[in-house]
Amino acid sequence: MNIQKMYTAVDVHVNGEAFRVIKDVPCKYYYNLEQLNEQFSSELAEEMQLLLNEPRGFIGLNGCIVVPSIHTEVDAAVLFFNHEGSIPLHYGGIVAVITMLLESGYLKKRETNQYKIETLSGIFSVHAYVENDEVVSVSFESKLCYLIEKNLQVENISYSLIQADKVYAVVEKGAYSPEICIENISELKKWGEVTLQTIQKQLLINRLILVDSSQKEKNHIKSITFHEDNFIVRSPGFVSTIVSYVHALFKNDYMADKPFINESICNSFITVEKVKREETGYIFRFESRGFITGVQTFLLDPTDPFPAGFLLK
Incomplete structure (x- = not known):
């Protein structure tokens, strides 16, 4: 050779x-x-x-x-x-x-x-x-992460816009979205593609996060992130986690003084803590391991x- x-x-x-x-x-x-x-x-x-x-x-x-x-x-x-x-x-x-x-x-x-x-x-x-x-x-x-606008509506989809490294649309899991589990991966991909395309009729974004808040009393969510090219992020995602946290804080559903846990479709976790609030948004602290x-x-x-x-x- x-x-x-x-x-x-x-x-x-x-x-x-x-x-x-x-x-x-x-x-x-x-x-x-x-x-x-x-x-x-x-x-x-x-x-x-x-x-x-x-x-x-x-x-x-x-x-x-x-x-x-x-x-x-x-x-x-x-x-x-x-x-x-x-x-x-x-x-x-x-x-x-x-x-x-x-x-x-x-x-x-x-x-x-x-x-x-x-x-x-x-x-x-x-x-x-x-x-x-x-x-x-x-x-x-982290760098600053902040809410742009909440309670936006397009067709039957309600979502928030949050700025981190990019602008993300955040959608709460509802009756029309699949359960976030590995068995539903094909169904989730189809849902993510259709939902992102629907939101893009109103705004030019290329990231979408689906959040399951059924364990919010434990400061625990489950999420999945979709890219414009139909790629699904299998991990919880550091940015996805702080974006979801900002979304949760503005809903007043979570205890801001306790750690916030984000679980992925593959059952891995990222834990973050809110460090401080700036005039326009929040800064968080990550803890992880490689x-x-x-x-x-x-x-x-x-x-x-x-x-x-x-x-x-």
């Missing part, structure tokens, strides 16, 4: 979301992370597709490129990307990156358990607790008929 290119990556899963963390990238001089992101988005576009697409990846896989930060007080800088291209921030990616750096020895454990990670959305102060050389807990604060699932070396043979891979949706 003629090996044209070789890449090594660490795979990490965080609450069911998969991340491919890449540290060995070409050295680049840069004066800010935005400029480096522009370079990598053009120069490494093929590599990004190669590592995320099938047969090496799959549609739900996220990418993280880790580089040294230009700020002396920051432990690492990270660029996030997915099949659509570069993304400014992925909370689960922060958990994946700090887990990989500490468990692989790139970062040394500190007595303070405090580390700093730079992203396109700013620098995050991260608490990572290590026991027996294993990261057992990672926590940090698990390294493999260290892999990927090869590209120049005779491979799919040099950028392919994607089944």
Whole structure:
């Protein structure tokens, strides 16, 4: 075999979301992370597709490129990307990156358990607790999340609009929506597609969250997130969780001084706490954990008929 290119990556899963963390990238001089992101988005576009697409990846896989930060007080800088291209921030990616750096020895454990990670959305102060050389807990604060409008109506659908990394439509589970369980995955996909298309007749959005609040007395919900391309997020989702929390707070159905639990269709959980209320919205604290699932070396043979891979949706 003629090996044209070789890449090594660490795979990490965080609450069911998969991340491919890449540290060995070409050295680049840069004066800010935005400029480096522009370079990598053009120069490494093929590599990004190669590592995320099938047969090496799959549609739900996220990418993280880790580089040294230009700020002396920051432990690492990270660029996030997915099949659509570069993304400014992925909370689960922060958990994946700090887990990989500490468990692989790139970062040394500190007595303070405090580390700093730079992203396109700013620098995050991260608490990572290590026991027996294993990261057992990672926590940090979110960016601002706020309500745009509630009690909107289109046809028989009532929904709220909430701003996080994107604008999300949030719909409460009712008589016309399926139960959020893995057995209903096909029915849920059809419901999500039709509902999102209906809302899009009124507003241009590409994210929809269905929330089951039947356990609201326990500060516990179950949710599922739909993308415009008919992709379903199997994990609870960090952003989906805080968006659902903001939706719940404005309904006055939940105890704001207690942890809020979001359960996924696969029965995994994310727990968040409200840290503070700003003038326009809320900031939350996440606590989660990442698990390294493999260290892999990927090869590209120049005779491979799919040099950028392919994607089944």
